[in-house]
Amino acid sequence: MYGDKWYYANHNEEKKEVESGAVYSHYSALTQNIVITAHNSRVSKTMFHELHHVQEVNMGKTNCAYKKCNAVLDKAALPDFSTPEGRIWDVSAFGIDAQWEIFAMYETDAKESGKTLVYNTWYTEQSTYYGPTGEAEIKKWIDYQIGRSDYDFGVTATPKDQFMTIYTCGDNSDSDVKNAQSRLYFFLKQVNPVSTLYGASATPAT
Numbered sequence: 475m476y477g478d479k480w481y482y483a484n485h486n487e488e489k490k491e492v493e494s495g496a497v498y499s500h501y502s503a504l505t506q507n508i509v510i511t512a513h514n515s516r517v518s519k520t521m522f523h524e525l526h527h528v529q530e531v532n533m534g535k536t537n538c539a540y541k542k543c544n545a546v547l548d549k550a551a552l553p554d555f556s557t558p559e560g561r562i563w564d565v566s567a568f569g570i571d572a573q574w575e576i577f578a579m580y581e582t583d584a585k586e587s588g589k590t591l592v593y594n595t596w597y598t599e600q601s602t603y604y605g606p607t608g609e610a611e612i613k614k615w616i617d618y619q620i621g622r623s624d625y626d627f628g629v630t631a632t633p634k635d636q637f638m639t640i641y642t643c644g645d646n647s648d649s650d651v652k653n654a655q656s657r658l659y660f661f662l663k664q665v666n667p668v669s670t671l672y673g674a675s676a677t678p679a680t
C-alpha cells in the first residue's frame with residue numbers, strides 16, 4: 475500500500491482505521507530506494523514482528539528477545555542468511571516483480587539520532603531531502619550500511635543498483651525515551667532480474 479505520509483500506519487488495505495495498520499511504502503512513486511515498513515506488532519506477533527525472529531535466529535538466538543513473545547526460533551523454518559535462498563527474498567513492489575538480496579541488517583537503539591531514519595530511507599520532509607545524491611554519496615550510503623551491519627552477508631552493492639529498505643520498530647520498551655529511534659533495518663538490492671535503476675521485472679514463466 476502507499477498513501478500520504480503515514481496514512482497506512484493506522485489504516486488497513488481497505489482504508490479502515492486499525493491499530494495494526496498495513497504493510498506500506500513511504501512514497502507513491504518509484505525511487506531508487508523502495509522503502510517498505512509495517513508495525514512491529516509484538517503482542518499479536520504479526521505484521522513485521524517476524525523480521526525480529528529472522529534477525530535473532532541468524533544472530534544465534536534460540537528464542538525471541540521480546541519476553542512476552544519468547545517464541546522458539548526454528549532454524550529450519552526461518553531464512554538462513556548464510557545461504558542464497560535465505561538472504562534472497564521475493565518481493566513485488568511498484569510493478570517490479572523481482573528477487574532482492576540482503577546486503578546489510580542492523581538494529582538501532584532508542585537513543586539513535588533521528589537522522590538515521592531519514593538517511594536510511596532517503597526521506598523527504600518539508601521539501602528537504604535527507605538521502606544520498608549522486609554516485610559518490612550513494613556509494614558512501616552503501617558502505618555505511620554494510621559497515622553497520624550486525625551480520626556479514628558477504629554481499630556488495632553499487633550506486634547503480636535498485637535498492638529496497640525494509641524496516642520496523644525495535645523490540646525494546648522505549649516509552650521512557652522521547653522520540654525513540656529503536657528500529658530494525660534490512661537493506662536489499664535487486665538481483666533477479668539483474669538490478670537496473672527503477673527496476674526491470676522478472677519475466678513470468680510461460
Ligand SMILES: [Zn+2]
Nearest residue numbers: 538543544545
Ligand atoms: Zn517474537
